[in-house]
Every structure is written in C-alpha cells, then in structure tokens.
Amino acid sequence: MNKETIVLGLGNPLMGDEGIGIKLIEMLQSASGDFPEADFVDAGTGGMSLLHLISDRRKAVIIDCAHMGTEPGTIRQFTPDHVKTVKQLTHLSLHEVDIIKVIDLARQLGECPEEIIFFGIEPETVTQQMELSNILTDRLAQYIETIKTQL
Amino acid sequence: MSNTEVEVADINIDVKHLTRVEGHGNIVVNMSAGKVEKVQWQVPEAPRFFEAMVRGRHFDDIQTIVSRICGICSISHSLVATKAVENALGIEVSEQTDMLRLLMHYSEQLQSHVLHVGYLVAPDLFGAPSVVPLISQAPDAVLTIIRAHRVANQWSEVLAGRITHPITIVPGGMSMIPTEAQLGDLAETLKATIPDLLTVADVVLSVAENLPAFDRETEYVSLKQDNPPTYTFYHGDIASTDGYTAPVDKWESVANEYVVGQSTAKWAKWHRDSYAVGALARFNNNAELISPLGKAVAEKFGLEKGCCNPFMNNVAQLAECAHVVESALELIDKLLTKGLKKEKVQVKPRAGKGTAAVEAPRGILFHTYEFDDKGDCVAANLGIPTNQNHANIQKDFEAFVPQFAERGEDALRMGLEMLVRSYDPCISCSTHMLNIEFVK
Numbered sequence: 008m009n010k011e012t013i014v015l016g017l018g019n020p021l022m023g024d025e026g027i028g029i030k031l032i033e034m035l036q037s038a039s040g041d042f043p044e045a046d047f048v049d050a051g052t053g054g055m056s057l058l059h060l061i062s063d064r065r066k067a068v069i070i071d072c073a074h075m076g077t078e079p080g081t082i083r084q085f086t087p088d089h090v091k092t093v094k095q096l097t098h099l100s101l102h103e104v105d106i107i108k109v110i111d112l113a114r115q116l117g118e119c120p121e122e123i124i125f126f127g128i129e130p131e132t133v134t135q136q137m138e139l140s141n142i143l144t145d146r147l148a149q150y151i152e153t154i155k156t157q158l
Numbered sequence: 159m160s161n162t163e164v165e166v167a168d169i170n171i172d173v174k175h176l177t178r179v180e181g182h183g184n185i186v187v188n189m190s191a192g193k194v195e196k197v198q199w200q201v202p203e204a205p206r207f208f209e210a211m212v213r214g215r216h217f218d219d220i221q222t223i224v225s226r227i228c229g230i231c232s233i234s235h236s237l238v239a240t241k242a243v244e245n246a247l248g249i250e251v252s253e254q255t256d257m258l259r260l261l262m263h264y265s266e267q268l269q270s271h272v273l274h275v276g277y278l279v280a281p282d283l284f285g286a287p288s289v290v291p292l293i294s295q296a297p298d299a300v301l302t303i304i305r306a307h308r309v310a311n312q313w314s315e316v317l318a319g320r321i322t323h324p325i326t327i328v329p330g331g332m333s334m335i336p337t338e339a340q341l342g343d344l345a346e347t348l349k350a351t352i353p354d355l356l357t358v359a360d361v362v363l364s365v366a367e368n369l370p371a372f373d374r375e376t377e378y379v380s381l382k383q384d385n386p387p388t389y390t391f392y393h394g395d396i397a398s399t400d401g402y403t404a405p406v407d408k409w410e411s412v413a414n415e416y417v418v419g420q421s422t423a424k425w426a427k428w429h430r431d432s433y434a435v436g437a438l439a440r441f442n443n444n445a446e447l448i449s450p451l452g453k454a455v456a457e458k459f460g461l462e463k464g465c466c467n468p469f470m471n472n473v474a475q476l477a478e479c480a481h482v483v484e485s486a487l488e489l490i491d492k493l494l495t496k497g498l499k500k501e502k503v504q505v506k507p508r509a510g511k512g513t514a515a516v517e518a519p520r521g522i523l524f525h526t527y528e529f530d531d532k533g534d535c536v537a538a539n540l541g542i543p544t545n546q547n548h549a550n551i552q553k554d555f556e557a558f559v560p561q562f563a564e565r566g567e568d569a570l571r572m573g574l575e576m577l578v579r580s581y582d583p584c585i586s587c588s589t590h591m592l593n594i595e596f597v598k
C-alpha cells in the first residue's frame with residue numbers, strides 16, 4: 008500500500024543547479040523517519056514515469072529546478088493552477104517531458120492527487136558540472152525548512 | 159488543385175526546436191519551382207560531455223554517473239558501463255547476475271517501446287496532437303497503453319531498485335536482488351499484461367495505413383548472438399545486414415564517426431553512406447529468433463526480415479514488446495528453478511581498458527573506459543544509438559522529400575517529423591527543467 012504523500016525530487020545532478028531537486032530529496036530521505044506518511048523518491052529525469060509515481064496518492068510534493076523569472080536561489084511554492092508552462096516541446100523525442108503536462112494527463116485519467124505542491128528553485132548555473140552553485144548551496148538548509156512546512 | 163500545380167509550389171520548412179538549454183533538432187527543407195534546394199536534419203551533439211565527467215572517477219562510481227545521461231535509457235547506460243568496467247578489470251559475473259541484469263534490461267525495452275509507440279507514435283497515427291487529446295478520441299487505447307507502461311515500470315523497480323537510474327548494479331554483481339516471491343509475482347503480472355500488449359498492437363494496426371509507404375535500402379547494424387542463437391539485446395558481436403561482423407571492442411571502426419557542417423553531432427557510417435540502429439535493425443538481423451508472440455505481432459503488420467521502411471521501426475518495437483515479455487517469463491522460470499542465492503562481490507582495481515555493448519531500446523550502445531592501476535578512469539568513449547542514426551535520417555530525408563513533396567508543405571513537414579520520431583531519437587534528454595510563467 009502506497010503512503011498517502013509522495014515527495015519527488017526531479018532533475019539531473021550532472022547539470023549543476025538542475026540537480027537541486029535530487030540534492031534536496033537526498034537530504035529529506037535522511038530525515039524520512041520524521042515523516043512516516045511520506046515516500047521520498049529521487050525521480051531523476053524519469054519523464055512519463057512520474058505519472059505512475061503520483062497516481063493514487065492523496066498529495067504530491069514536487070521539488071524541481073525552475074526558470075521562473077526570479078532571482079537565482081529563490082524558492083517559490085506554487086500549485087499547477089498557479090502557472091502556465093512556457094516550455095516548448097518538439098514532440099520528436101520521448102526525452103522531453105513537461106511535468107505540468109503529466110499532471111494534466113493524470114487529471115484526465117482521474118488518478119491525480121487531490122493536492123499538488125511545487126517547490127521551484129531558480130537556478131544560477133545550469134551546465135555540465137556535478138556541483139550546485141554557491142548561491143543554492145548556501146540556502147540548502149533554508150530550502151529544507153520551507154519544504155518541511157508542507158510535509 | 160492539380161498535381162502539377164502542387165509540384166511547382168515552393169516549399170519552405172524550417173522547424174526549429176529550441177526546447178532546452180543544450181539541445182534541439184531542426185528540420186530544414188527548401189524547394190523552389192519543384193526543385194529541392196536544401197534538405198537538412200540538423201542536430202546538436204548528444205551528451206558527449208559525460209565522457210569528460212567520468213574521467214578521474216573511480217570505477218565503482220561510473221555507472222551511477224552515466225545512468226543520469228538519460229531518464230529513458232538509464233538501465234542500458236548503467237548495464238553497458240558496468241559490463242565495460244568488468245571487461246577492463248577482468249571480472250566474470252555469475253550466471254545469476256547475468257540473468258538478473260538481462261531481466262532488468264528487458265524491462266527497459268518494454269518501458270521505452272510502450273512509451274514511444276503509445277505516447278509519441280499513436281497520436282500521429284490517430285491524427286491527434288499529443289497523447290492528452292487522444293484520451294477523448296481513443297480512451298480505451300490510451301488506458302491500455304498506460305497500464306502496460308505501468309507494468310513495465312513496476313518490473314524495472316523490482317530489478318533496478320527504482321523505476322529509473324538503477325541502484326542495484328555494481329561491478330562484479332548485484333548489490334540487491336529480488337526475492338523469489340517478488341519474481342513469482344512479477345511473472346504473474348507479466349502473463350497478465352500480454353493481452354494488453356496485443357491490444358496495443360491491434361490498436362496501432364487499426365491505423366497502420368497512416369504509416370507512410372517509404373522504402374530506402376540501408377545497412378542495419380545491431381548485436382547478433384550465435385551461441386546460443388538468440389534475439390539478443392545483451393550479448394554477442396556487432397553484425398550488419400550487409401553480411402559483416404565485428405567484435406564489440408572494434409566498435410569505433412564500425413561507427414567511423416565523422417564531422418559534418420550541418421550538425422554538431424558526429425555522424426556514423428560503416429559500409430554505406432549511413433547505417434541504422436534500433437528495433438528494425440535488430441529485427442532485420444535476428445528475425446528468425448524472435449519469440450512466437452513477437453513473430454505473431456510482426457506478421458499482423460506484414461513486417462518481414464529485410465524490411466527497409468524506417469516507419470516500420472515502430473512495428474518492430476511492438477513485436478519486441480511481446481518478445482521481451484515472453485523471454486522474461488522464460489528467464490524468471492530458470493531463475494526460480496535454480497533458486498536465488500546471495501552472492502558476494504569482490505573487485506580489485508587494476509589498470510586496463512574495457513569495452514561493452516548492449517542494445518538500448520533505440521539501438522546498439524557502446525561504452526569504452528580505461529583505468530589506471532588505482533581504478534580511476536583516465537579515458538572514456540561512448541557510442542550513442544541516436545548519433546549512429548543521424549546520417550541515416552539525413553539520407554532518408556533526401557529520398558523522402560522528392561517522393562512526398564507533391565502532397566504539399568504541411569503533409570511533408572508532418573511526414574518528416576514522423577520519420578524522425580520513428581527513429582525514437584534521444585535528443586536533449588539530460589536536462590528537463592520547468593520553464594514557467596505565473597498566472598497571477
């Protein structure tokens with residue numbers, strides 16, 4: 008039986024700040040004992056597999072790097088209804104998936120969580136490196152505290 | 159409008175795909191007065207920077223890093239990297255490890271193929287812009303596709319520890335193995351999914367007339383395993399439909415990578431101007447060895463060995479969906495008959511170079527690594543399936559455009575996009591981030 012909440016970290020730790028969701032989910036996993044009703048999952052860049060991860064949960068918390076037009080390092084909480092995606096998809100390849108569209112699909116299928124909370128973190132550096140930028144690294148503890156308010 | 163008028167109409171297609179920070183694929187066609195002036199498939203380099211990223215890393219970190227190259231083929235990258243590391247370090251894995259890894263590998267073929275045919279190709283064939291609007295048009299079909307994809311995901315999780323980016327594979331063996339009960343349950347789930355897979359095949363068959371009738375002979379390259387003869391995804395040598403073979407460690411002289419002006423990705427050719435990899439290449443090299451259900455699916459569509467219609471790659475993927483499930487059931491049966499044992503893995507570093515190949519869902523995938531005596535990586539070279547297909551896509555474009563131009567610009571653009579999609583390319587998959595605006 009799945010736990011009622013799933014917390015997903017998305018991203019790629021090989022692409023600098025793009026990996027912030029993975030870093031945060033690893034930190035949350037090590038504190039998972041405090042949250043017995045939640046599963047913490049490093050979903051990487053799993054694309055359409057997200058559909059199956061969120062299905063039939065009551066609540067999904069999604070942590071991801073996001074271009075929001077804010078200052079680098081900014082964390083912002085929002086729901087899918089608060090945003091419109093401006094990502095353009097080629098539809099040429101499976102290797103590009105927009106989580107907002109996955110949620111749309113889950114809704115149409117009637118298996119979307121009642122509550123979806125996003126934590127978007129504005130990147131400074133998205134490039135081929137395994138380290139986060141200093142701006143994000145310095146704020147990791149703050150991000151965790153912010154995310155915990157929703158667990 | 160008469161055909162003559164359409165033929166002389168100018169065509170200017172410029173599909174620019176600036177989707178992500180580092181990647182896009184552009185389609186450019188210019189025709190004037192019925193004459194083709196320019197036909198180009200333009201693509202950026204696939205993720206070669208990972209080669210630099212693994213240099214200096216210890217041999218047991220390699221698979222964790224390369225599994226992040228791709229969210230769809232992460233199992234293939236993990237497996238081929240681990241095999242290459244083992245080859246460099248002179249490690250033979252146990253039969254049990256080999257079988258469990260192959261079982262994991264099959265799960266990724268099903269995940270990826272169902273996703274590709276169901277979510278990307280089916281909307282084309284039904285004339286829907288994407289899978290979301292297809293739900294209202296063909297709800298049962300979409301639900302069946304999603305159910306099959308879900309089964310494939312669960313299958314990966316049992317073997318890989320999670321759905322993507324596996325955590326159970328280590329040089330020398332497996333850090334975690336499933337229980338016999340889990341394997342027994344998996345077998346039941348897989349048996350139950352066979353009718354769904356056949357339904358998906360029938361759904362695609364019902365609209366298969368929308369797959370363009372387009373043939374172009376080319377060289378098809380895949381793994382081939384003679385001992386024992388197997389429709390292989392995991393063992394064997396490199397083989398081509400032109401009758402050539404080469405050992406896996408000679409892959410660089412098969413791919414013969416070269417640079418072209420229109421694309422920053424390197425292209426590949428062996429005995430012709432280009433070659434193709436992927437499900438159709440595997441089928442063309444191994445068709446007589448496909449499982450009975452795989453054969454039945456291929457026959458429904460009239461897919462036969464020697465087919466050179468690139469759009470039939472989608473059909474070969476459907477046949478392989480049935481094949482991998484049947485093959486997995488046999489593997490599980492063997493594993494359970496022998497009984498699963500916990501195995502101890504001990505690996506010592508040594509200097510050396512190693513190469514391996516597996517069939518990723520979208521084609522043959524090569525990794526080569528060299529290590530120093532401490533086991534730190536000093537060089538890496540990765541041969542990605544999509545890169546091997548780029549030249550072949552270009553050659554297809556050059557043949558396709560004159561044949562289909564008379565249908566007009568929109569139909570031609572759609573045809574070219576479908577053609578690219580049929581190769582199931584991996585374009586720009588290493589980053590995925592959200593790009594959003596706030597509504598309020």
